[in-house]
Amino acid sequence: MTQPGLTDAEVSRFKTFGYHVMKQVFSAEERATIRREFDFMLAEQYGPSAYDGSKRHWTMMMDEDTPFFASLLEDPRFLTVARQLYGDDVVGIGIDANRYTGDTHWHRDTSTVHQYGVKFAFYLQPVAADTGALRVIPGMHRLPDDDSFREGVRALELEEVPCTSLPSEPGDVVAFDLRLWHASHGGSTDRRMCTVVYYANPKTEEELTALRNQGEGNVRAGLRNFEPKRQYLYSKSWMSNPHGSPVRRAWIDRLTEVGYFEAPGVVEA
Numbered sequence: 001m002t003q004p005g006l007t008d009a010e011v012s013r014f015k016t017f018g019y020h021v022m023k024q025v026f027s028a029e030e031r032a033t034i035r036r037e038f039d040f041m042l043a044e045q046y047g048p049s050a051y052d053g054s055k056r057h058w059t060m061m062m063d064e065d066t067p068f069f070a071s072l073l074e075d076p077r078f079l080t081v082a083r084q085l086y087g088d089d090v091v092g093i094g095i096d097a098n099r100y101t102g103d104t105h106w107h108r109d110t111s112t113v114h115q116y117g118v119k120f121a122f123y124l125q126p127v128a129a130d131t132g133a134l135r136v137i138p139g140m141h142r143l144p145d146d147d148s149f150r151e152g153v154r155a156l157e158l159e160e161v162p163c164t165s166l167p168s169e170p171g172d173v174v175a176f177d178l179r180l181w182h183a184s185h186g187g188s189t190d191r192r193m194c195t196v197v198y199y200a201n202p203k204t205e206e207e208l209t210a211l212r213n214q215g216e217g218n219v220r221a222g223l224r225n226f227e228p229k230r231q232y233l234y235s236k237s238w239m240s241n242p243h244g245s246p247v248r249r250a251w252i253d254r255l256t257e258v259g260y261f262e263a264p265g266v267v268e269a
């Protein structure tokens with residue numbers, strides 16, 4: 001196996017344009033495990049035949065009942081890259097699984113530009129420019145204030161916005177800065193996509209406030225919008241750090257200190 005991590009040139013490109021595609025990260029055996037755990041947890045959360053393509057289904061995948069998914073935040077294929085991009089103190093935040101339906105309109109993934117990090121996304125089906133691949137507007141994670149940019153983008157049809165498409169095959173992983181504007185067009189009514197997310201460790205007051213508020217934001221974005229059975233982001237089991245991982249311990253301690261876990265619904269009651 002090759003050493004995990006990006007080359008210096010890849011890191012520099014990511015910092016400039018905000019994305020990077022990692023080819024064939026998962027083996028065929030791992031892809032089979034991913035499909036099995038994906039099916040299991042989506043059926044657990046919504047019922048075995050609840051999906052009819054009318055509404056996105058979403059669930060966290062952090063716990064011991066999906067052990068392969070649960071291992072991904074500390075998998076060097078992701079963690080090493082996240083540390084290269086955002087520093088050794090980058091914080092692991094979440095792993096999820098989605099069944100998307102239809103187009104996804106232009107947006108970024110954080111509520112303010114003061115809160116950033118990386119999302120690693122992988123699809124279980126091939127996706128191309130007009131069949132649901134992620135579209136990004138390169139470099140737009142660097143705007144210090146994107147209010148007027150947002151207005152400009154929202155005034156256009158999804159397909160009119162100049163962008164780059166990031167086609168991918170099962171096994172590939174698309175990494176992008178959470179502030180990067182992205183969308184997708186023409187995907188199927190059952191587009192299966194999973195993500196592994198890290199946040200930069202906040203340094204300034206604005207960044208600390210943004211991270212604290214993001215706990216509540218994530219509850220709204222996930223639990224309230226998509227209504228899975230499990231009404232919390234982090235289980236008591238995950239918070240108990242059952243394998244005694246020093247990496248997870250440091251993340252939990254930092255997120256506790258910042259107040260990220262405080263909003264109702266963030267942690268299992």
Ligand SMILES: O=C(O)CCC(=O)C(=O)O
Binds near residue numbers: 100103104183193195
């Ligand atoms: O795959 C898609 O349609 C959009 C994915 C997306 O917006 C996201 O992961 O934040």
